[in-house]
Amino acid sequence: MSHSTSHDLAHGHEPGHDEHANHGTLRSYLTGFALAAILTIIPFWLVMGQVFANHWVTITIVLALAVVQIFVHIVYFLHLDARGEGGWNLLSFVFTVVLVVIVLGASIWVMYTENTLMMPMSPQYQHSADT
Helix, strand or coil: CCHHHHHHHHCCCCCCCCCCCCCCCHHHHHHHHHHHHHHHHHHHHHHHCCCCCCHHHHHHHHHHHHHHHHHHHHHHCCCCCCCHHHHHHHHHHHHHHHHHHHHHHHHHHHHHHHHHHCCCCCHHHHHHHHC
């Protein structure tokens, strides 16, 4: 066993593994930051500006932008891609997609159910809520 290999193993590095292969550049971090900021500002503007009359259109766009933002974070900040680490990154992508579908689907289901099952306000409080 050579010195560099024993040194790599002693410090938790696999032989032949490039330590800096998955690290991003300043440009990639700034690109990720700009995309994340844009993907935060657009939904805020859509909701606060009441851009669409139909709330379901707004909800759909906000959820779609949330999914895009998750993948921006995965690619630009976690540096995962489908080719790296012998396919394990692809498995991470699939796992992320499954979790996103479960979390977003469950959140929509819970909010819809809460709204549907919510008791109407008594007449004495409806006037104060309208003003």
